[in-house]
Amino acid sequence: MTARHQRGLSRRKLLAALGGAAVAVPAVAALAPHALAGPAAGDDAAEPAAGGLPLTIVNASGSFDNASVHLYIVGNQDGRQVRVTPDGTLAPVALADNGADGFTDYAISLSGSGETRLSLPYMSGRVYVALGRKLKFRAVTDGNGDAALQYPAGWVASDPNYAVLHDCCEFTYNSAGMFCNTTMVDMFSVPLGIRLTGAKDQTTGTLRDGGRAAAFTAVRQVEEFAPLVVDDTRVLAPGHGLDAGLFPADYFAPYIDEVWSTYTGRDLTVATDAGTFTGRVRGGRLTFDGPAQVSFAKPSTRDVLFCDGGLAAPNDGTTGPVAAVLGAGFNRSTLLGASAQPTTDASAFYRTALTNHYAKAMHAATEDGRAYGFAFDDVADLASYVQDTAPTGIRLTLTPF
Structure with a gap:
């Protein structure tokens, strides 16, 4: 089997399109290289999913009730910017979706209690969770004249979502299967775990007990990394910290x-x-x-x-x-x-x-030792990534804080 870090496209180049600006390329840009291993756009991957993949959202955060959790499923299908509606259908991103405040409201509410069951169609993108407040996605026109979304950039102090507690996982679901991961490449905020069932039963991303607090503490304890901790909201990845003047440009x-x-x-x-x-x-x-x-x-x-x-x-x-x-x-x-x-x-x-203490803390915080602390953390198969060529369901859990 091909090593994951030797497959697909460069994750970090694709991520550059999502830095709080209009997504000028398909939202598959959010994905890790191995998540692009399925059929390319234009073949079977662009066909609608028959019935979709069952997606279950579990709020086990212990800190926020279901009414305080807002879900967003955004990305691309066949080169179009799309989002998933509460009934599990795809809708194109449209400039007309911006409200009077200049932002869309693509939030999906969780069930009043218990688990929330949705249907995930063929697409590539991200599942965002926002706690306490909704996220602000703005529909804009990209360089090709098409409608696209400005994604949240929690590492940019001027971003309208900077004060919102939020995080995401990434995925590609197509005729080749489901390819997904939790990610800390940009930042770490909300503990998320993935369970993918199908040919196998796999989990990844789950934090050990007290893992979130331990990660925040570990980063704070290293002088150069301490400024990356933003209150109890998130920890910024050091690359973004460097760009913001919070991390030494000559550290390595x-x-x-x-x-x-x-x-x-x-x-x-x-x-x-x-x-x-x-x-x-x-x-x-x-x-x-x-x-x-x-x-x-x-x-x-x-x-x-x-x-x-x-x-x-x-x-x-x-x-x-x-x-x-x-x-x-x-x-x-x-x-x-x-x-x-x-x-x-x-x-x-x-x-x-002298090492990447941020990535070190992310790995130490997870139950299986796997995390996506930098762009090629999948070298040696250490990323919080799972795939299945015959998926039957995916479960995203907000784990305890």
């Missing part, structure tokens, strides 16, 4: 310099499905030989946190997979501990003082 610089120095005099090998690449720093670039020659300029801290820029991963089967492994190695601080990558033993991750 000493580690990056040491990696470049180390692999000037010795080989670094990276194993991928395309074969093994062997590299050294030559002329200031980390250059690999193997199935193809690929090379990387010395990345910045921002490149490491977003797994982009100097660590950009095109969907070419060679540079992309190597970049993914390097991105994971920097964030987990494993590149100096082993010259053969990827490191797959999770006990070796985050062992140095």
Whole structure:
């Protein structure tokens, strides 16, 4: 089976379209690379779902009653921006949906008590939950002249949803199956767990008892990361913190310099499905030989946190997979501990003082140790991701705070 980090498109490039601005590309941009493994738009994936997939929402938060929970299912189908209505049908995003306040009201209310049962049609997108207050999605015109949504950006202080307690999970549901994950790539706020049934019975994302508070505390305890904690509302991912001036732009610089120095005099090998690449720093670039020659300029801290820029991963089967492994190695601080990558033993991750303490805290908070703390956290299969090619139902649970 193809390793997840060696499949599909780069998650971080696609996420760039969702940073609080109009979504100028289909909302599949919200999804992890492996969630795009099914048929592409234009084939069977664009056909309506027969009956849809049963989606059950369970409010076990213990802090908010059902009347205080607002649900949004938004995304794309066959290149169109769409949303799911309370009766489980797809409706196109329309500028006319903006109300007098300039925002749409696409909220789906939960049942008065107990579980809420919905039907999920074929689409790719996100399930948002907002607690206490509704989210403000604005319908706008994108660069192609089509109606699109401005998504919440909880990491931007000026965003109209900044004060709203909210979070989301991501999915693609099509004729190939269901591919879904919980995500902390941008921020962490509301504890969510996924149970996917079908050919198998799988769960992911569930926090251990006290996991939310423990994650907030762990991030607060590291000086450089402490400003990322926004009251008791959310913890920002350090990349977004850097962009907001809350995180040092040179945080990873000493580690990056040491990696470049180390692999000037010795080989670094990276194993991928395309074969093994062997590299050294030559002329200031980390250059690999193997199935193809690929090379990387010395990345910045921002490149490491977003797994982009100097660590950009095109969907070419060679540079992309190597970049993914390097991105994971920097964030987990494993590149100096082993010259053969990827490191797959999770006990070796985050062992140095200079590491991604945000991602470390997210993994420590979950029952299964899986989380999406950065864009290529699926390297070595450590992401909070599940898939099923014959799904019978999906259950999203707001777990205790």
